[in-house]
Amino acid sequence: MSESTNRKTVIGAFVLFGGFLALFIVMAFGHMSFLxxxxxxxxxxxxxxxxxxxxxxxxxxxxxxxxxxxxxxxxxxxxxxxxxxxxxxxxxxxxxxxxxxxxxxxxxxxxxxxxxxxxxxxxxxxxxxxxxxxxxxxxxxxxxxxxxxxxxxxxxxxxxxxxxxxxxxxxIPIKEISHHADAALLSVTQLSDSLNKDLPPLLLSAKVTADRSHETIEAATAAIKDLQAKLDVTLGKMDQLMETGNTQLNARGADLHATLTSATQTLDSLQAILSPRSIDRANLDAALRDIAATAASLRLLLRC
Known part of the structure; x- marks a missing residue:
């Protein structure tokens, strides 16, 4: 029985030694602060x-x-x-x-x-x-x-x-943002109400203006068409007048040439008479001097 007890003691000591050895290995090589x-x-x-x-x-x-x-x-x-x-x-x-x-x-x-x-x-x-x-x-x-x-x-x-x-x-100023949002929403609501009141009359006025503009455009179109017709007639008459004038000018061209020739000759004759070296002018000057002398003699006779 003593041998059995000694054997158990040895086995227990060996187990304890193994446990302490394992704990030492874990603490030494595992770097753990175990327990x-x-x-x-x-x-x-x-x-x-x-x-x-x-x-x-x-x-x-x-x-x-x-x-x-x-x-x-x-x-x-x-x-x-x-x-x-x-x-x-x-x-x-x-x-x-x-x-x-x-x-x-x-x-x-x-x-x-x-x-x-x-x-x-x-x-x-x-x-x-x-x-x-x-x-x-x-x-x-x-x-x-x-x-x-x-x-x-x-x-x-x-x-x-x-x-x-x-x-x-x-x-974040949430209250201020909320106040601004409320004010903006109120402004939008007021604008919407104002548009609901003002927009229908405005649309009606725009429709009336558009209708009147359409009528004005139609009247202007009719006037332009009428004016175009009258312009066509006027241009035709002007063409006829120009053709008639050309015909009359061609017919009167010979008479006008003769008249111009006669006028040229008359001017040449006047220039010849008025020239200082002209014989006709010398005779005219002598006649005028004789008349002047005769007039002077008559005045003397009348005085006597």
Missing amino acids: APSREAVVVFQNSITGLSVGAPVNFRGVKVGTVKSITLRFDPADHKAYIPVVLTLEPDQIHVVKDVPGGNKVSIQELIGIGLRAELNLLSFVTGQSNIELDFDRSVEPVLHPRITNLPEIPVRMSAVEKLKDTLGQ
Whole structure:
């Protein structure tokens, strides 16, 4: 019986030794903090965290690294603001350090925060409204910490895409746009009413004007046709008159030529008489002198 007991003891010791050896191998070569205690961090929100509840997952780029442990509400009388600290329980066994990296195989939360670790509220479903905490690196967001609210390591908050959308929509002056839309709709309604009142008389006036224009065009067309007929008659008469004039000019051409010839001869005779060297002019001048002398003698006789 003692041999059986010793055999069981040896087998038990061998099993325990194998278990410890396997655990050592996993911890040494797998870089896992197996059975390591969980770590806590806090995220402080100021806006609404609707849909977030205790037990909600904490993910890093879709990989679950923890859960929400507690959600409380704290009021700071110093700045008259309300804060919502959300305590996270992080699971170190979900985060492994790359082998052969200087500095050991542990990375603290403060180191991760220092290199840009940020938290945001993520809406999981629009249908259920459930939310979770998403972690990621984003150095562009300046860290805002709240040492008066908590003593735990604080992961700074950054705005999620939904919160950015809400903030953008909140900056849109919806009331002013609504007032402008109401005013525009009222103006359109008034314009429609005005058109309903003014348009029928305007259309009737346009129809009357169109009818009168049509009548005027018809009258003008008739007048143009009548004028065209009269112009045709006038042009025919003018052609006849021109033909008659040409005939008369041709018939009177010989008489006109003779008259012009006679007039030319008469002018030549007058020029010959009036020329200073002309004999006829000399005789005429002598006759005029004789007449003048005779007249002078008669005046002397009359005086005596």
